[in-house]
Amino acid sequence: MNIEMIGFDADDTLWHTEVHYVQAQEDVLKILSPWGETEQISRIFDQTIVKNLSWYGYGIKAFILSLLEAALQASRGELQAYQVDQILSIGKRMLSEEIVLCPHVQETLHVLASSYPLMLITKGDLLDQTTKVKRSGIGDCFSIIEVVNEKSPETYAKVLKKYHVNPVNFLMVGNTIRSDVHPVLALGGAAVHIPADTTWEHELVPGFDTTQDNYYELEHMGQLSDLIAQIDAAR
Ligand SMILES: [Mg+2]
Structure with a gap:
């Protein structure tokens, strides 16, 4: 890839x-x-x-x-x-809750940002999410920030088209199968699932096939750089 x-x-x-x-x-x-x-x-x-x-x-x-x-x-x-x-x-x-980054986020983003364009793509309220990005201290790592209404395959397709990225060369990282993994795999891209300690029931996908191609699962963000190096080397 x-x-x-x-x-x-x-x-x-x-x-x-x-x-x-x-x-x-x-x-x-x-x-x-x-x-x-x-x-x-x-x-x-x-x-x-x-x-x-x-x-x-x-x-x-x-x-x-x-x-x-x-x-x-x-x-x-x-x-x-x-x-x-x-x-x-x-x-x-x-x-106004203090932003607490997940483990290894800061160092991993800095490493990856030196080699790849990074896009933050999130659902939710525009004002709240853009404010959080600013307050998080990691906003500079992202070349693109997209706040979307729903993370469907159509949404990803539209966003990737806007930035002239071929979906098969797009890799998405996120904590939910429903919003971060499934729609990207449906477009032929790759997805890395990093489950969170607590996940909203609405975001769970019972029976999801974890053996399918281009699906990866990690325990934490600190393992991401190595995985991406492997994926990139295997192209
Ligand atoms: Mg999430």
Whole structure:
């Protein structure tokens, strides 16, 4: 494979994110404890978040709107104004959360950026994600930053066309099969899966064939440079 460009997912590939979503849900569950059992209210959260993806897309603002809607439903309209305010504050806390890079990210990106064009491609809210890139201190490693609504094969195809990259020479690195691996393999590219400690259920792909060509799995980012050297040498 003649690697023309390496793509990186952001959330839970470069920096920890899911942990803040899990914590936020737990905090809102505490607010809603007078109105039902944890399990029952969690189910309302999950349903509302997934149902609203086509309205709001991904990211913290979308998530908080969905939690508010779920909270109104779970409390049967009894949620108080101060509790709405508490939920909004949880969202602001998430938006200002310190960025903690995943292990080996910094050194690996610096090494790879000297040999390949690197693209950051992430779902979510444009303002939040671009702010995070700036605050992360690793923004300079990327020649391209793309914030997209959905990571489908069509999205990747469109983005790669824009930068004149042949999809078969594109290698993507990310923590989810659904958004980072599957669509890129579908286009004939290669994908490196680096699973995160916590992954949102919506992003899991049960029964994914891990033996297929051009699929690689690593434990952490520190193993990436060696793998890419091997892939490049085998072309
Ligand atoms: Mg991710």
